[in-house]
Amino acid sequence: MDRDSLYRETFPIKGDDFERGGEVATRVKALLQQLGLPRDVIRRLSIANFEAEMNVVMYAREATLEVLVFPDLIRVQVVDRGPGIADIDWAMQEGHSTATEAMRARGFGAGLGLPNIQRNTDEFEVKSDAGVGTTLRYAVHTTPRPKEG
Numbered sequence: 001m002d003r004d005s006l007y008r009e010t011f012p013i014k015g016d017d018f019e020r021g022g023e024v025a026t027r028v029k030a031l032l033q034q035l036g037l038p039r040d041v042i043r044r045l046s047i048a049n050f051e052a053e054m055n056v057v058m059y060a061r062e063a064t065l066e067v068l069v070f071p072d073l074i075r076v077q078v079v080d081r082g083p084g085i086a087d088i089d090w091a092m093q094e095g096h097s098t099a100t101e102a103m104r105a106r107g108f109g110a111g112l113g114l115p116n117i118q119r120n121t122d123e124f125e126v127k128s129d130a131g132v133g134t135t136l137r138y139a140v141h142t143t144p145r146p147k148e149g
C-alpha cells in the first residue's frame, strides 16, 4: 500500500473533448510550480500528463487524473472508462497507433505517447481491462536517489 500522500488532487477528463484537451496537464503544471518542484521534474511530468490526457480524449470516454504528492516523489494515476488497450505490448511500441485520419489531421497519432510517458518517468505501469478501461500509474522522483545495485 502507498504511504499517505502529503497532498492529493483529482482532475476529471472528458473523452472526445479536443477543445479542452491539454487543460488538465496545464493545471497540474501550475500546481507543481506552486509546490516549487525542480524544473526538470515538472517538465517530465507535464509531458507524461499531456500524453495521458490526450489518450483519454482520443480513445476513452472519461477519466480522472489524480496527482499524489509524497516527500520524495510525485505519483499520477489516470483511471479511464473506455475500451481498454487490446494489446499493451503493441501499443507501447514507438509508431504504433490506432488514431483515425481526423486525429492525425489534428497532429496526433504519431504513436509516441505511451513510450514518451515511460521514458519521462521513473516508475510506469499500464493496466487494461477490455471493455472497462485503462489505468496508467507513473511517478517521478523529486529528490536524487542513489543508483540501485
Ligand SMILES: Nc1ncnc2c1ncn2[C@@H]1O[C@H](COP(=O)(O)OP(=O)(O)O)[C@@H](O)[C@H]1O
Pocket (backbone or CB within 6 Å): 051, 055, 056, 058, 059, 060, 080, 082, 083, 084, 085, 091, 092, 096, 097, 098, 099, 108, 109, 110, 111, 112, 113, 114, 115, 134
Ligand atoms: N486510454 C486509452 N484507451 C484505449 N486505448 C488507448 C489508450 N491510450 C492508448 N491507447 C492505444 O494505444 C495506442 C498507442 O498510444 P500512444 O503511444 O499514445 O500513441 P497515439 O496516441 O499517437 O496513437 C493508441 O493508438 C491506442 O490504440
Ligand SMILES: [Mg+2]
Pocket (backbone or CB within 6 Å): 051, 054, 055, 109, 111, 112, 113, 114
Ligand atoms: Mg497518445
